[in-house]
Amino acid sequence: xxxxxxxxxxxxxxxxxxxxxxxxxxxxxxxxxxxxxxxxxxxxxxxxxxxxxxxxxxxxxxxxxxxxxxxxxxxxxxxxxxxxxxxxxxxxxxxxxxxxxxxxxxxxxxxxxxxxxxxxxxxxxxxxxxxxxxxxxxxxxxxxxxxxxxxxxxxxxxxxxxxxxxxxxxxxxxxxxxxxxxxxxxxxxxxxxxxxxxxxxxxxxxxxxxxxxxxxxxxxxxxxxxxxxxxxxxxxxxxxxxxxxxxxxxx
Numbered sequence: 001x002x003x004x005x006x007x008x009x010x011x012x013x014x015x016x017x018x019x020x021x022x023x024x025x026x027x028x029x030x031x032x033x034x035x036x037x038x039x040x041x042x043x044x045x046x047x048x049x050x051x052x053x054x055x056x057x058x059x060x061x062x063x064x065x066x067x068x069x070x071x072x073x074x075x076x077x078x079x080x081x082x083x084x085x086x087x088x089x090x091x092x093x094x095x096x097x098x099x100x101x102x103x104x105x106x107x108x109x110x111x112x113x114x115x116x117x118x119x120x121x122x123x124x125x126x127x128x129x130x131x132x133x134x135x136x137x138x139x140x141x142x143x144x145x146x147x148x149x150x151x152x153x154x155x156x157x158x159x160x161x162x163x164x165x166x167x168x169x170x171x172x173x174x175x176x177x178x179x180x181x182x183x184x185x186x187x188x189x190x191x192x193x194x195x196x197x198x199x200x201x202x203x204x205x206x207x208x209x210x211x212x213x214x215x216x217x218x219x220x221x222x223x224x225x226x227x228x229x230x231x232x233x234x235x236x237x238x239x240x241x242x243x244x245x246x247x248x249x250x251x
Contacts (some may be wrong), residue, residue: 010040010041011038011039011040011041011074012039012040012041012043012075012076012170012171012203012205013038013039013062013073013074013075013171013203013205014037014038014039014072014073014074015035015036015037015038015061015062015071015072015073015074016036016071016072016074017034017035017036017070017071017072018032018034018035018036018058018061018068018070018071018072018073019032019033019034019035019068019069019070019071019226020032020054020057020061020066020068020069020226021069030226031054031057031226032054032057032058032061032068032071032226033054033225033226033227034071034227035054035058035071035223035226035227035228036228037221037228039171039203039205040203041170041201041203042197042201042202042203043197043203043204043218043219044193044194044197044202044204044206044216044217044218044219045204045205045206045217045218045219045220045221046206046207046208046213046214046216046217046219046220046221046235047059047205047206047207047208047220047221047223048207048208048209048211048214048220048221048222048223048240048244049222049223049224049229049247050224050244050247050248053223053224053225053226054223054225054226054227055207055223056175056207057226058207058223059173059175059205059207061073062075062173062205063092063096063098063173064080064083064088064091064092064096067080067081068081075091075095075096075170075171076091076095076170076171078091090122093118093121093122093167094122094124094167094169095169095170095171096169096170096171096172096173097118097163097164097165097167097169097171097172097173098160098164098172098173098174098175099157099160099161099164099172099173099174099175099177100160100174100175100176100177101175101176101177101179101180102180103148103153103156103157103159103160103180104160105148105156105159105160106148107147107148107149108147109147109148110144110145110146110147111140111143111144111145111146111147111148111151111155111159112144112145114148114159114160114163115131115134115135115144115159115162115163115166116131116163116166117163118163118166118167119166119167122167124167126166127166130166130168131162131166134162134165134166135162137192137195138158138159138161138162138192139158140155140158140159140162143155143159152185153180153181153182153185154181154182154184154185154186154188154189157177157178157180157181157185157189158188158189158192160177161177161189161192161193161196165196165200165202168200170203171203171204171205172193172196172202172203172204172205173204173205173206174193174204174205174206174207175206175207176207176208176209177189177190177193177206177208177213178190178208178210178213179208179209179210186210186213190213190216191216193206193216194216197218204217211237211240211241211244212237214235214237214240215235215236215237215240217235218233218234219231219232219233219234219235220232220235220240220243222243222244222247224247229247230243230246230247
């Protein structure tokens, strides 16, 4: 959603004139080129675009995993560029959740220990009642004492989702969360993310290349050449495919 369409108080994340340039001189690459956007609380937004469109760079800047060259990113009322490394790490632990394509679970920890790890790092009491709800909904109750190597890919991603939601963050960033999953496991993950938005008012920003995944979102934001070029509300798979084809066509 465009930045001027959502007030700051109702937004989980906002950006203003965001740029990210890699390199310098003639070899410089402008991955983001003045992106202004706002992501409303309690909404599921998918970010899509052709290869090289800047969508992964955009997500990394939103999540404080990469620093923009210029412009502002505001999460939970705090402008990320104004935070030092320690304060930024604290904000990520306490106000953001992350779900990655590669799961990013610690192999020496059990599923339960992976789920509670971020809460412990943030020195926050684990809400055991909320954790029990998450575990039950994700079908992990009988897998909590298993290590990642003993879990299927779908189970590992569900552990990652439970970890991301356990602290009830302001926003969850998901980077190709179904990219390493078979279609059945991917559908299970997407259904749960959709459910988290509808029943828990979760705010999710997801980068994906998959039109089927994007159709679970409330809105799709399309990037091309580092700029927002289109948006689509209440998307269907066919509509997403049509927009992607139009964006990818030579001008």
